[in-house]
Amino acid sequence: MIENLLKEMTIREKVGQLNQRLYGWQVYEKVNGRIELTNYFKKEVAYFGSIGWIYGVFRADPWTNRDLNTGLTQEEAFEVSQMIQTYLNEHTRLKIPAFLTEECPHGHQGLDATTVPVNFCSGASWNPGLYQKVQECVAKEIRTTGAHVGLISALDIARDPRWGRTEECFSEDPFLTSCFTEAAVRGLQKEDGHPLVLAVLKHFAAQGASMGGHNAGPVVIGERELREIHLPAVLRSIRAGTSAIMAAYNDIDGVPCHINPFLLWKFLREEGGFEGIVMADGCALDRIAEHFGDPIRAAEEAEVVIVTFGGSSIREFETTFDTNGAALSGSNEMTSGENIDLSDLSVPDCQSELIQELAKLGKSLIGVVITGRPVIVSPLADYFDSLLYVGYPGQYGGEALANIIFGKRNPSGKLAISIPDAEGQLPVFYNFRDTDFNENYLHLSGKPVYRFGYGLSYSNFALEYSEVSLEGKQIIVSGTITNDSTIAGKEVIQVYLKKYTNKWLPRTKILVGFDKSTIYPTENQQFHINLSISELEFLGLIADDLLTVPFIVQIECAKQIVRFRYDPTNTIFKKISD
Template identity: 45%
Template sequence: MKVKQLLQQMTLKEKVGQLNQRLYGWEVYTKKEGEITLTKTFKEEVDRWGSLGFIYGVFRADPWSGKNQETGLSTEEARYVSHLIQEYLQEHTRLKIPVFLSEECPHGHQGLESLTTAANISVGASWNPALYQEVQEIVARDIREKGAHLGLISTLDIARDPRWGRTEECFSEDPFLASQFTVAALKGLQGGAGQRIDEAHVLAVLKHFAGQGSAMGGHNSGPVNIGPRELREIHLPPMVAGIANGAQMTMAAYNDVDGQLCHGNPDLLNRLLREELGFQGAVMADGCALDRLVEITEDKVEAAIWAVTSGVDISLWDDVYPYLEEAVVSGRLSEEVIDTAVLRVLLLKEKMGLFSNPTPLVQSASLEEKRERSVQLAKESLVLLKNQEHRLPLKKNETIAVIGPNGDLLYNQLGDYTPYKCEEQCVTVLKGIQDYGHEHGMTVVSAPGSMITRELEGGIEEAVALAKTVDTVVLVLGGSSARDFSTTFDANGAALSGSNEMTSGENIDLADLALPAAQVKLVKALHDVKKTLIGVFIQGRPHILTAVEPYLDAILIGGYPGEYGGEAIASILFEESPSGKLAMSLPRSNGQLPVYYNYRDVAFKEAYGDDSGKPLYSFGTGLSYTSFSLTDLALVVPTKAGLHKGESLKISGTIKNTGDYRGAEVIQVYLKSHPKKLVTRVKELKGFCKIWLDPKETKGIELNLNLAELSELAENMNTQMMTDITVMVEAHDFSWQERIRIND
């Protein structure tokens, strides 16, 4: 049946049912003594509307849902529940419309037996979107094997203030780099921009639109005081790239932009997103976000009208969209507005093949493939920032002490939105080093030393005594987003109060990004032992390392490297050359914040009277065990007419690995525009490539910047071509620039 014909047959109640996503999915089923049944809650919702559009999180298993390995669903059980849900709708609804099952997949599916990969804060540092796309293809199969259809993934948020607890969900402080990973996530999950989504892929729900990474003071859902130019230059590019590559769904952001809530902003969702940018898909609300409109309207019917006419098609857990029916019946809302939103939903169900087979038989990737791809992504995401006297890589005959709160706590290296894991199948940093040490006959000992934020009674004394017995101490420090049963939750799943050990995660915003005092005290005590100290930082945000940096011989930033992260870290510590580059600057002090590389080039004193204005480590920084030379750089500059015909600005050259290790260098291309009467940024990333070379190997490089990369916003906010440009090519220990003009 054609979806437009189906729409014509639907009652108003059935239409409203397609736009409501009210159920917490884990409440749809019960599992007792191995028997799984659908709940009264689910059946009453079906009976209420006669049609369901979406159910969120049926397979979610974490402290908020209360589902774990005993009470949650295995992959086989998940498929069974998926069939039960779709069969019930076939048997108990008039039009038999299948329901979308939507699942979180910020760094792997948030369900049991699914792969948990490196979090976005790590992924961005890999500078390898192609590898990330391969990992997302695995994630899509994990979701589809269980019978779900939508993957909710954070790709649109730009990390402009690391005080924000959800910084870990961001790829970068830079919109171009984030855009490349947005495209990779989209292609990996959806499998391309075709008219149909095949059985091995899912629809990607890109979140959050828009501006959430610039909230005032880093407060979650806080006011976003940016103008239209900042919105377009910094926060829109990932969505623009997503639309160009087949994005069909997005989630609105909690925040306002200059006083207008994103969920009630027709200028943002209708005029800009749909009319100007050409988005033809559906917009989903964030969890309970529509309830916040009621705080303003003090009228649920009015809030529902406000949201749906602003362009929000689908609700999430709120008590607002049930009032859409009353809004139409009372004459306050045209049913045509409802029809437009429902048609978007039905077209997406058709695109996913739900009307023919909502639960196709799909096999996930093998465990070997999952591990290999996940470990490789984690390896390439590790960033070496300091390597005094070339202490890394470690020698295979050294004795090692692994000390620190993040050495052997699995969930501390996984990040927020993480499902329960089978811990014995995962690899912590300690286990990774122990496995490597056992293989090479090394002695490896361990002690926690401290907790994340608190001292352990006798912990420092134990750590110092242990350090005296070994050659090298690997200090595994940082933060944690691990929720536990002491965490209390809001209705939308955000932590109202975290455990004392949480320093990142949704709603865990910090005023002070300094490494916790307990860890600083531990580092200083171990430094007095006068052994080599290697700092490995597992963290969900760029912590301030100023207090410990002088005491560490080497610094390796790990972000949240995923369930096999310990294997990746051990490999980098002992053998493989690190290739990651910072995707977010590491601040020197809180007083600098926000501090990012691509600020506007205005006449101001960059340094403070009492501190440097520069970060401790800047965007794009990252060391290697090997060395590279970059030679023969040249530009081929097109004409304006040529650019419009598809020509590009070509940057070519030769790179050589001049060292003794196989390694990769990231060639970064920045532009600085010099327009009239407009303040542009000091530099902006517009191209990059990651090149692997064996020792002494030489390769040619070529990067092409097309019309999109060579365009900017004019004084009147229209798009214009850059004509007077400084081109900067940068890599470690290398910087080259040339000023050019693009003429008619």
């Protein structure tokens, strides 16, 4: 049927199917209390004779200039979706319905939708299972409107916190990001006879590694860095069954991602076996032509214990935007988002002054950092009795925050992105290559003030016992963790690997597994983390000769670090001391 349809289509009809150029919020208007399809939409249909994709029909924000009065409620959205499909059925030769695509950076970006934590916040939960359930709810809200496709940032790795879109990243780490990427796909596309919505994952690839943290800036990295850091999440998404992948605005070593044969063909199609759709981002192809011719629980688990202060990604309706939705000008109160790249990550002066004045009162002070990226809090940390780093926790964030502050919930988040002490240290991601260079500066340590994987709890945990063994093609990490306090809590056991090789410089360590469990007071709980050699090879985290060379497995839990060295001669793991 599809082959016959393609043979019957004209070139213009095929272009109409593939060219997602319609801004959906421009296809309808409210007139005297009624909703009507616009002449703009009707002319587009008449010209192409076929419309395949319509972007953002139900989006409501300052860029679209749709608000509570001019935008669509969920009930109205479904009505408009039916109007669109009916019109296409009645006014096109082949009667092909259109895919309606919607953004879901913090839940469905439309009226009446639930606002959930952004990726920067979700990654700190170290709970991809919970994130998957949240995305199932997001998918249901999207389908309720009559839309079919969800666009979600799930491939970007946060390597420079100056980048304005850090809020869209799960982590600075490829493995942790991959776990959440898979959860995004399985949540949005959960099948009950057919997928809830089709997932489009963005951005492919290495957008988070731009020079200077500039949005859509050039990326200068080699193939090894690309494969080890930025591509594992892509492979994981393919295996999870993602329907589509969106190319990134940036170039890599001078070749734009949208026309990069290594990325789009060799890696994605030949190596990854991807058979889905590759979608262009916004106006990227036009630019190339120019140049070359349960939301509360989700928020609670992301709170990291380390006066509310920080920043905002809120766009004002006075803001002006580029054609792709990036902010061009507007309120200087915006501190995160597309095109909001910063050279200064400090807390704003007015907030800093307020904190210092409040500290003079001599009362207990709790700091709550609301932000879409790491900000430099070390100059103010001593003023606080405790510090909560909450990101953008969604519409139920206030309730989650109150539950934690008043002891109804125990914080269990771990940082998914390292927090610098000063901009001059950048980058401070944990998985550097292990060389002899001095990481410190003359007047400043090179270490982040709060490292990847760090986070406190009201409970006191202890790693009582641990061991590592090899069973076939699996590394088994097991042990016992104890809660020595009177408060139940959740702890994350983190497993890292460091490989020794004479082929290239290894990284200091790479995350290869983790487990998050609830441990009750005085309880001893066992954990087992299975590391599949083939899985690690598939994600590009190790080479295929892992078991022929020495390497170290490092277990981090409850402020403790335990290391085991693998002996390839005897194929055993031996515990080592520092």
